[in-house]
Amino acid sequence: MIYLPYNIIVLIKQILDIDQMKTNQSTGEPITEGVPMRIENLSKNAIEAAVRIKEKYGGKLTGIIFGGEQSSSAMKEAYAIGVDEGIVIKGYKGKNPSVTARVLSEKIKTLPYDMVILGNQSADTYTGLLPGKLSSLLNVPLLGNAVSIEPGEKEVKVTRVLEDHNVILKGNFPVIISVSQEINEPRLPAVLQIIKAGKREIKMETASVQDSSSIKILSDRAPKSERKKEVYEEPEKAIPVLTRVIKEAML
Amino acid sequence: MRGIVFSDKEDILSQALTFFRQKMEIDAAIYSENPQSSAEFGAKKLFFLQGTGFSDNVSDALLSIIQKENYDFIFITSTALGREVAGIVSDKLGKEIIAEIFDFNIDNSKVKTKRFAWGGKTVAEEESDCRIFTVMPGIVEASKVPEKSEVSQVRMNDSKVSLVQTIPKSSSTVDLEHAGIIVSIGRGIGKKESIDQIMPLVKAVKGELAGSRPVCLDYQWLSEDRQVGLSGRKVKPKLYIALGVSGQIQHIAGMRGSKTVIAINKDKMAPIFEEADYGVVGDLFQIVPMIVKALQQ
Ligand SMILES: Cc1cc2nc3c(=O)[nH]c(=O)nc-3n(C[C@H](O)[C@H](O)[C@H](O)COP(=O)(O)OP(=O)(O)OC[C@H]3O[C@@H](n4cnc5c(N)ncnc54)[C@H](O)[C@@H]3O)c2cc1C
Ligand SMILES: Nc1ncnc2c1ncn2[C@@H]1O[C@H](COP(=O)(O)O)[C@@H](O)[C@H]1O
Numbered sequence: 001m002i003y004l005p006y007n008i009i010v011l012i013k014q015i016l017d018i019d020q021m022k023t024n025q026s027t028g029e030p031i032t033e034g035v036p037m038r039i040e041n042l043s044k045n046a047i048e049a050a051v052r053i054k055e056k057y058g059g060k061l062t063g064i065i066f067g068g069e070q071s072s073s074a075m076k077e078a079y080a081i082g083v084d085e086g087i088v089i090k091g092y093k094g095k096n097p098s099v100t101a102r103v104l105s106e107k108i109k110t111l112p113y114d115m116v117i118l119g120n121q122s123a124d125t126y127t128g129l130l131p132g133k134l135s136s137l138l139n140v141p142l143l144g145n146a147v148s149i150e151p152g153e154k155e156v157k158v159t160r161v162l163e164d165h166n167v168i169l170k171g172n173f174p175v176i177i178s179v180s181q182e183i184n185e186p187r188l189p190a191v192l193q194i195i196k197a198g199k200r201e202i203k204m205e206t207a208s209v210q211d212s213s214s215i216k217i218l219s220d221r222a223p224k225s226e227r228k229k230e231v232y233e234e235p236e237k238a239i240p241v242l243t244r245v246i247k248e249a250m251l
Numbered sequence: 252m253r254g255i256v257f258s259d260k261e262d263i264l265s266q267a268l269t270f271f272r273q274k275m276e277i278d279a280a281i282y283s284e285n286p287q288s289s290a291e292f293g294a295k296k297l298f299f300l301q302g303t304g305f306s307d308n309v310s311d312a313l314l315s316i317i318q319k320e321n322y323d324f325i326f327i328t329s330t331a332l333g334r335e336v337a338g339i340v341s342d343k344l345g346k347e348i349i350a351e352i353f354d355f356n357i358d359n360s361k362v363k364t365k366r367f368a369w370g371g372k373t374v375a376e377e378e379s380d381c382r383i384f385t386v387m388p389g390i391v392e393a394s395k396v397p398e399k400s401e402v403s404q405v406r407m408n409d410s411k412v413s414l415v416q417t418i419p420k421s422s423s424t425v426d427l428e429h430a431g432i433i434v435s436i437g438r439g440i441g442k443k444e445s446i447d448q449i450m451p452l453v454k455a456v457k458g459e460l461a462g463s464r465p466v467c468l469d470y471q472w473l474s475e476d477r478q479v480g481l482s483g484r485k486v487k488p489k490l491y492i493a494l495g496v497s498g499q500i501q502h503i504a505g506m507r508g509s510k511t512v513i514a515i516n517k518d519k520m521a522p523i524f525e526e527a528d529y530g531v532v533g534d535l536f537q538i539v540p541m542i543v544k545a546l547q548q
Contacts, residue, residue: 018370018500030369098347101338121334123501124370126481127350128329128385132306132338141411142306145331157415162331163260168415169305178335182468214347214380218363222373223507231530233519235538238531242513243545245529246456249432249490249511 006059006151009108010050010083011118011130013040014067014074018124028221039074042119044186045179049149050117051082052184057151060084062111066092066103072202079197080189086200091207095125096215101133103207108138113174115156120145120178131178141171144178252357254324255280256386257313257336259304261289263328265393267386268292271326272396274355279400280316282309282332282407290400292393296320297400302407303414306335312407314343329385337385348383353390371481371504389428389485425459425476432458432490435479435506436472438465439495439516439535443472448536449494451543461486463496480505494535498523515539 016035023030039047050061063083065071068090075086089103108116116138121128135142143158147166150157157170161180189197232238252275258264259282271277272293279294282304290297300312313336317325327337329351341348354365361378366387368375427433434453440446446460453460460477467478479486481501487508494515496502503526506512514527515535524530531538 016369018372021369021372023372028373030373096347097338097350098341101342120331121482125350126367126370128334129338129341129348129350132310132335132340133342134338135306135335136310136339136342142335143412144306144335159418160331165420166418168418169412170415171412181464215349216378218376218378220368220373220375225526227512227526228528229524229530230528231519231524231532233532235531235533235541238529238538239541239545241529242531242542245511245513246432246490246492246542246546249488250456 004057004059004151004153006053006057006114007112008050008053008059008061009111009113009116010047010061010063010078011104011116012043012047012063012065012074012078013119013122014038014065014071015040015122015124023222028224030220030222037070037074039077040119041123042121042179042181045181045183046117046119047078047081047083048184048186049146049179053115053149053151054082062087062113064089064104064107066100066207068092072204075202076194076197076200077189079200080193081187086202087205088202089205089207091209093209094211094213096211096213097127097129097133099209099211101130101137103209104130105134105137108134115151115174116140116176118176118178120180131176135176138176140174140176142176142178143169143171145180146177147180147183149177149179149183252276252323253278253320254326255317255320255322256294256326256328257281257333258328258330259283259309259332260328260330260388261286262393263330263388264289265292266388266390267326267328268294269393270391271355274357275324278320278322280313280405288395290402291395293396293398294400297402299402299404300407301404303410304332304407305410305412306332306339307412308407308410310336310339310343312405313340316405317344323382325383327383327385329387334385337383341383344383346383347379347381348385349377349379349381350385351387352384353387355384367481367504371500392428420475425474427459427461427477427479427484427486430459430486430488432456432492433461433479433486433488433509434458434492434494435461435463435496436466436494437463437496437502439497440466440472441495443470445536446472449539452492452539455543455546456490456492458492463502493523493527494539496523497521498526
């Protein structure tokens with residue numbers, strides 16, 4: 001195997017743990033207080049993909065989070081998984097993808113890189129706009145929705161998942177690669193690594209952000225569930241009910 | 252008011268056209284291998300993008316159409332390519348964008364849209380001056396109009412990215428959107444071979460088989476077009492039977508429209524029971540044969 005050390009930038013988003021977030025029983029509004037933060041799902045896949053490239057070919061991984069003071073905890077977790085150098089840019093307020101893309105692209109422009117790896121669609125806001133926006137702002141080609149990444153000497157080959165078929169593409173470095181959730185199963189960092197990561201330095205910077213968004217949220221509520229929620233713990237009692245319901249639906 | 256819808260999937264384009272033609276005069280652009288019926292869904296003009304397209308050159312072609320036609324609104328359907336193109340086009344135009352809308356209305360020059368927020372847990376209704384949107388698949392059911400679109404071809408430039416190979420996926424013809432009863436399996440099924448134990452139920456209820464994302468994408472126990480959820484199909488059967496599905500919010504987003512829901516899960520705390528009319532706590536491999544037997548009596 002040839003040894004090709006790559007410079008890789010991984011973009012990591014820190015989000016509220018949406019799996020733990022509840023909504024208010026009567027208003028349906030999200031309850032965000034007290035919900036812990038964690039690394040966003042697809043960002044974990046992106047870190048894992050980058051770490052695997054490093055393990056196989058060598059290289060340096062720089063992680064960037066556009067977040068806040070509290071994002072150092074997410075960066076430490078990223079260190080424990082294999083990120084070498086972390087930059088946290090403070091000032092992330094809203095969810096305006098144009099602002100996020102501008103702040104991240106300005107930072108990326110100051111760093112050397114062969115690949116920028118990020119998620120294709122983040123699990124909380126689900127916009128999926130960042131890969132395209134960064135490609136446009138950096139004027140760097142996008143190899144999107146990857147389920148495999150094979151870097152070579154000057155170029156990288158990526159298997160891209162589309163709705164009806166898959167394609168294998170290649171592009172010359174530098175490139176932006178967005179990954180799909182199926183690309184890998186992100187590892188859990190080992191305890192020893194977490195302890196070590198706790199001592200490592202993180203570069204903290206601040207972005208000045210002006211957000212002139214016209215978007216006003218009129219309401220934000222969980223759709224009402226009007227389900228009966230009849231739950232049986234003894235199958236014998238459930239079967240007659242289920243067969244009645246199934247037979248009705250079959251009419 | 253005039254708008255354009257771009258898509259690389261004909262079926263999703265026809266749904267979006269059916270929806271937006273009621274709101275404004277609408278054109279369409281499609282990048283697809285061999286578009287057959289796109290001209291029949293009410294677009295005034297229809298542009299066929301030709302060549303091998305990736306996010307960069309598809310965006311360039313779309314931008315040239317947008318600049319020439321001077322649209323008030325740009326709608327891009329949410330597919331892998333669509334989202335990338337939307338990112339590029341919104342950046343090039345320097346315009347604010349709202350992603351993944353599933354409703355759209357114009358109210359006194361303001362736009363009102365709806366989208367899922369917090370990973371699908373809530374629906375956010377927003378008011379804005381936005382002019383660019385990505386649109387969720389399945390916004391309405393597609394219906395044809397008698398008049399055909401006026402078709403023109405747009406040749407794309409070369410992409411900076413090159414195509415090495417196309418790998419076909421087995422395309423099946425399941426129509427989950429119109430199924431009356433859906434039996435949906437999750438990771439709780441354990442392995443592909445166990446599907447054999449579910450099939451008697453699928454047959455007995457004359458249903459369609461569907462699955463969660465891990466089942467369809469990660470493990471490929473079922474084909475991808477059977478995936479229900481936020482990034483899969485949005486279904487609305489009379490009866491949805493969830494077997495070994497935990498009921499994560501991204502799954503719920505695809506089956507919320509079901510009339511009645513039955514869930515079987517061995518974990519009493521599984522969130523699927525919050526979205527079920529009838530739930531059974533227990534091992535699906537014991538309960539499913541019991542139901543089949545009872546149905547046969
Ligand atoms: C951006 C994004 C988009 C997504 N889109 C989708 C989507 O479109 N569709 C989708 O489904 N997911 C989607 N997901 C994934 C989603 O978050 C969950 O990971 C997924 O739905 C879980 O699938 P599951 O219920 O099959 O598996 P699990 O969560 O692992 O649940 C398995 C369940 O089976 C039960 N079980 C195990 N054995 C048995 C048994 N013998 N009998 C009875 N019960 C048993 C367990 O108690 C458990 O509750 C998306 C995620 C992200 C981040
Ligand atoms: N604030 C952020 N800081 C760093 N990376 C981000 C941020 N927001 C999004 N990303 C990356 O972009 C991917 C896609 O996000 P999005 O386009 O917002 O759906 C995520 O999976 C992350 O890898």
